[in-house]
Amino acid sequence: MPQLSDLIGSFVDDKICYDTGYQAPSQPATHTTQPIVTGSSVLGLKYKGGVILAADTLGSYGSLARFRDIRRITTVGKNILVGASGDYSDFQKIQELLEEVVAEDYCLDDGRTHTAKEIHSYLGRVLYGRRNKMDPLWNTLVIAGVENGNSFLGQVDLLGTQFEDDTLATGFGSHIARPLLRNAYNENLTEEEARKIVLDCMRVLFYRDARTIIKIQ
Amino acid sequence: AQTMEERAMATERPHGFDFDLCNRNAWLEKQGLKQLKPWSTGTTIAGVVFKDGVVLGADTRSTAGETVADKNCEKIHYIAPNIYCCGAGTAADTENVTGMISSQLELHKFRTGRESRVVTALTLLKSHLFRYQGYVSAALVLGGFDCKGPHLFTVFPHGSTDSLPFCTMGSGSLNAMAVYEQSYKEDMTKEEAMELTKRAIRAGIFNDLGSGSNVDLCVITADGVEYMRNMDMPNPRTFTAVPAPFKVGSTTVLKHKVLPLEQSVTITTTEEEEQGGGESMDTS
Numbered sequence: 001m002p003q004l005s006d007l008i009g010s011f012v013d014d015k016i017c018y019d020t021g022y023q024a025p026s027q028p029a030t031h032t033t034q035p036i037v038t039g040s041s042v043l044g045l046k047y048k049g050g051v052i053l054a055a056d057t058l059g060s061y062g063s064l065a066r067f068r069d070i071r072r073i074t075t076v077g078k079n080i081l082v083g084a085s086g087d088y089s090d091f092q093k094i095q096e097l098l099e100e101v102v103a104e105d106y107c108l109d110d111g112r113t114h115t116a117k118e119i120h121s122y123l124g125r126v127l128y129g130r131r132n133k134m135d136p137l138w139n140t141l142v143i144a145g146v147e148n149g150n151s152f153l154g155q156v157d158l159l160g161t162q163f164e165d166d167t168l169a170t171g172f173g174s175h176i177a178r179p180l181l182r183n184a185y186n187e188n189l190t191e192e193e194a195r196k197i198v199l200d201c202m203r204v205l206f207y208r209d210a211r212t213i214i215k216i217q
Numbered sequence: 218a219q220t221m222e223e224r225a226m227a228t229e230r231p232h233g234f235d236f237d238l239c240n241r242n243a244w245l246e247k248q249g250l251k252q253l254k255p256w257s258t259g260t261t262i263a264g265v266v267f268k269d270g271v272v273l274g275a276d277t278r279s280t281a282g283e284t285v286a287d288k289n290c291e292k293i294h295y296i297a298p299n300i301y302c303c304g305a306g307t308a309a310d311t312e313n314v315t316g317m318i319s320s321q322l323e324l325h326k327f328r329t330g331r332e333s334r335v336v337t338a339l340t341l342l343k344s345h346l347f348r349y350q351g352y353v354s355a356a357l358v359l360g361g362f363d364c365k366g367p368h369l370f371t372v373f374p375h376g377s378t379d380s381l382p383f384c385t386m387g388s389g390s391l392n393a394m395a396v397y398e399q400s401y402k403e404d405m406t407k408e409e410a411m412e413l414t415k416r417a418i419r420a421g422i423f424n425d426l427g428s429g430s431n432v433d434l435c436v437i438t439a440d441g442v443e444y445m446r447n448m449d450m451p452n453p454r455t456f457t458a459v460p461a462p463f464k465v466g467s468t469t470v471l472k473h474k475v476l477p478l479e480q481s482v483t484i485t486t487t488e489e490e491e492q493g494g495g496e497s498m499d500t501s
Contacts, residue, residue, distance in 0.1 A: 175391035179420040180399060204398040208391070 035087035035138040037061055039072045040211045041173030042083035044142045044153050045181055045198050046166045047189035051144040051151045053083045054198045056206075058213040065213060073217055077102055079146055080116045082123070085170040086139035086158065094137060097126065116145025120154040120162065128160025140170040169201075172209040177201040220328075239352075259427020261389030262292060262303035263417045264358045264369045265397065266382045267410035270438030271360035271367045274414035275303045276389065276422050277447070278429035285429070293435045293444070297322050297333040300361030301435050301442065302342075305387035306354040306374060314355045318342055335361040335368035339378060347376030356386045362437045389421025389428040396420045407436060415449055422451065 042055040059067030072091070073083040076098045084091040101122065105113045114122070120143040130136050140157040154164040167181035184197045199216075206212050262275045279287035294302050294315040300322075304311025318341045322333045339359055346353055357372040371384045383401050385393040396417040405413070411434060421428040432449035435442065 172391075175424075176395040179392045179424040180395050182424065183396075183416075183420070200399060201395075204395050207398050208394060 035090075037066065037088040038211070039070070039085045039088055039091070040209055041169055041171040041177065041205060042072060042085050042140075042142045043173050043177050043181065043198055043201055044083070044144055044155075044168040045185065045189075045194050046151045046153050047191055047194035048187065049149055049151065050146055050191060050194075051081070051153050052191070052194045052198055053081050053142060053144050054202055055083050055085070055217050056202070056212045057215045057217050058211065059088050060211045063211075068213060069215065071217060074098070076119055077105065077113050080114075080119055081142075081144045082119070083142040083144075084139045087137070090137040090139050091141075094123065094126075094139065094141070115147050116143055116152040117147075117154070119143055119145070120152070120156065120164070124156045124160060124162035127156050127158060131158065131160050142168050142170060172211075173201070173205055176205055176208055180204065259389075259425070260292060260305040260387030261385065261393050261418050261421025261425060261428040262305050262358050262387050263385040263390075263393045263397065263414055263421075264303065264360045264383065265401065265405075265410050265414055266360075266367050266369045267405040267407060269367070269407065270362050270436060271369050272407075272410040272414045273301055273303050273358060273360045273435040273437070274418045275433045276418055276428040277431045277433060278422075278427070279308055280427055288430050289447070291433065291446070293433050295319060296338050296359070297326070297361070298442065299363055299437060300333060300335055300338050300359070301437060301444075302338070302360070303358040303386070305356045305358075305390075310353045310355040311357065314342065314345060314353060315357070318345070332363060333361075334363045334365065335359065335370070339370050339372065342372050343376045343378050346372065346374060351375040358384055358386050360435075360437060362439055367437070385417065385421075387421070387428065389418075389425035392420040392424045393417035407438070411436065419449070419451060 037059045039059060040056060042053060044051060044053050053073050055072040057069050057071065058065055059070045061067075067088075070088060072085070072088075073081055074095055076082055082094070082098065084094065098119070101114055101119070123141055123143065127137055127139070127141075136158045138158050140155065143152070143154045143156070145152045152164070153166065153168055154162065155168050155170065156162050157170075167178065167185050169177040169181060180201050181197065189197075202216050206214060259278070259280045260276060262273075264271060264273045273293055275292035277287075277289045277292065278285055279290040290308070292303055292305070292311075294304055294312065296302050296315060296319045302315050304315060318338055321341055322338055325337065326333050338361070342357060342359065346355060351374045354374050355372070356374055359368075359370045359372060361368055369381060369384065371379045371381065371386060382403070383397045385391075385397065394417075397413065400413055400416075414434060415432055418428075418432045422430070422432070430450075430452055431447045432451070434445040434448045436445070
């Protein structure tokens with residue numbers, strides 16, 4: 001004899017039963033609880049008249065080195081860089097959001113585009129809003145840019161923590177590379193010197209971080 | 218008749234794992250005793266081998282949870298005249314483990330009549346820590362110089378060891394390791410090794426919240442040990458709580474009144490005191 005439980009998830013139309021395949025969930029609905037494909041550290045260093053970012057090109061799938069040539073640093077407009085560590089699919093979503101911002105700038109066509117500080121604020125609000133909905137974008141982002149000769153370097157993480165500094169490193173780099181960057185930083189670094197420092201830090205990270213590869217961006 | 222040493226060894230080594238105290242702790246918790254937070258040396262310790270010996274370095278901050286318990290503690294412990302050990306983890310564990318192994322080594326030295334070897338200390342430490350399956354939370358950097366040359370080892374709380382040319386332990390270990398990885402080279406001079414270790418510990422002090430205050434260094438060579446306590450003090454106390462006393466005359470005097478005390482106090486002397494004798498207590 002058909003039970004009521006058999007009828008849930010189906011409806012009757014002229015004596016034909018359709019099964020919509022609905023099943024009562026055994027667990028409550030959850031959002032992102034863990035990152036899947038991850039990127040390791042991103043380093044940022046200000047120098048005189050500019051900023052330099054570095055990241056390796058590895059997308060790890062747990063302990064598997066799955067995607068060995070991904071780009072974890074993207075450009076926004078003409079003079080802003082955004083680098084990400086953490087979940088790569090969430091970073092791709094952030095890239096879509098940033099493209100919408102650039103498109104809005106283009107459509108407004110008023111001679112002004114978003115600055116790095118504004119992008120930093122914007123991403124901070126987005127990430128904080130998502131964290132409050134218990135559905136975070138699992139990334140730590142580094143935003144870098146130059147306006148009128150002044151360099152800007154800021155970080156936003158998956159909790160919505162926003163801050164700016166002269167040297168930044170996410171992930172493992174915050175323990176390993178940050179002391180080296182801090183020791184080496186001074187206000188009058190040239191681009192060549194900054195590049196050398198950052199490459200040296202990437203080398204030390206390759207020695208000591210198990211989720212890196214030798215190719216960097 | 219057993220020798221003193223054999224007797225010590227016999228009582229020292231029960232067979233198998235002994236978890237009696239774990240039962241006791243569980244019972245105490247059930248009775249309502251709050252778990253005491255162990256004093257942890259959130260720490261940066263480091264060691265490096267150079268041409269003629271070993272340099273050990275440590276910071277001097279001891280933390281109990283989020284408070285600094287001791288601003289200038291000693292984390293480089295004596296094991297033998299030619300062997301020293303830096304300790305990270307629970308302060309009680311590191312101090313007592315190094316103390317115990319130091320005593321055992323001294324007894325062993327009397328037995329053998331020879332200078333202690335670093336590998337002996339290493340084996341004693343690792344077998345003790347392994348017996349307690351990681352519950353004795355001591356992460357150590359053991360360094361020394363013996364007849365076979367300079368040695369540097371790390372010992373982890375579970376009892377595994379590594380023999381390395383340079384190593385770091387503690388919460389600031391990654392910060393110090395970065396400095397080592399950047400600038401280490403083989404066959405350094407003593408000055409280069411000291412400078413490198415000082416910079417590594419400084420990286421831990423300034424970039425790790427569990428480490429701080431001053432740098433201690435210990436250089437062990439064939440000629441002996443140089444224990445440099447507080448060789449670098451990059452965190453001086455700039456503001457004192459007690460202000461310096463004011464100079465006489467810095468406040469203008471408005472009124473001045475002198476009251477001679479003889480008018481208000483009567484001074485009398487008794488006869489006995491004038492004679493210099495008098496009744497005194499019988500203290501026999």
